[in-house]
Amino acid sequence: MTDAAPLLLALDRAGYRLTEPRRALAMLIAGQAGHFSAAGLARDARSARLGVGRATIFRTIEALAGVGALERIELPDGEHAYVACEPAHHHHVVCTGCGAAREIDDAGLRSIVRAAERTGYRIDEHRLQLFGRCAACQLGGH
Amino acid sequence: MTDAAPLLLALDRAGYRLTEPRRALAMLIAGQAGHFSAAGLARDARSARLGVGRATIFRTIEALAGVGALERIELPDGEHAYVACEPAHHHHVVCTGCGAAREIDDAGLRSIVRAAERTGYRIDEHRLQLFGRCAACQLGGH
DNA sequence: GTTTTTGCAAACCATTTGCAGGGTC
DNA sequence: GACCCTGCAAATGGTTTGCAAAAAC
Secondary structure, three states: OOOOHHHHHHHHHOOOOOOHHHHHHHHHHHOOOOOEOHHHHHHHHHHOOOOOOHHHHHHHHHHHHHOOOEEEEEOOOOOEEEEEOOOOOOEEEEEOOOOOEEEEOOOOHHHHHHHHHOOOOEEEEEEEEEEEEOHHHHHHOO | OOOOHHHHHHHHHOOOOOOHHHHHHHHHHHOOOOOEOHHHHHHHHHHOOOOOOHHHHHHHHHHHHHOOOEEEEEOOOOOEEEEEOOOOOOEEEEEOOOOOEEEEOOOOHHHHHHHHHOOOOEEEEEEEEEEEEOHHHHHHOO
16 A cells, blocks of 8 residues: 555665566555565466566565565564565564554664673664554454 | 473473474484574484484474474574573574574563554564674674 | 374475576666 | 566475374373
8 A cells, every 4th residue: 555656766776777577566565455475476466467477576575675665574473574664774563463564663672772782792683573453453353 | 502301391291292302302402502493403413313304303393382492583684593492471682693592581672562552553472583792702703 | 092293205385596588777 | 788687497495294103191
């Protein structure tokens, strides 16, 4: 339900060429309701007769993740999924009902990182993912 | 460097039978320095001539993760790994140098979860992983 | 003795790669 | 026109599964 433009813009700015397959995939990704998997996107592309090969799908997702327009997450069941996002540092809340993802800020994380560094580790990177049900799914009982 | 007993105890308590392959794998896991992968464990098992099949290794890891004695983590490079841990709720700091993992408490998370719930989501689960270098690896330059 | 577990080998499935042709800048 | 990108098909590699024999309770 987002817009495809930011995805293409991010690729363009990073020096990637704006090809037909990439445009088509950006549209497809923009139309995803919540998180999506590479395999699922490949399925959609096939049923939409985009004529885009599996390899291109994986390569495009990789490029988009590389420029920060997509984030790869691991769902509670171990599956991999991607969510479209702003290319800034942040974290997500993911709905286990419909897959909708929202960004949240990490204000409170600073103190956790500081606490962790008291163990002697120097923290370079952190990953936080919250899972739950969005307001709609709580009502609808999906 | 940990002890194999807690792993076996956890399986026993959950009603799993204590078989020879499971004892052998518990020892092997207990001897792992930091995090380890299923594939790596399979390699170790083969070189140690344990006579344990790949399938059994995956099944045993799955069982241990199921009872909370192992936690599956995703490293920054996308690889999967496991770390032995107490079966209570907690989070890890993982050294990107040697793989050593330590548990940290999640005191500060409470406020983040609360903030996230103000978006309308009801949070059921969260996952936090910190990556950095442990004291030894900062000195040694691994 | 009944039920779970194992090992093997084959099956699976997501992801990657090599390469020749085609599209983009 | 040079270089990037694509599609295809084949390779890869981790993980799962079916099944008969073996072990645990």
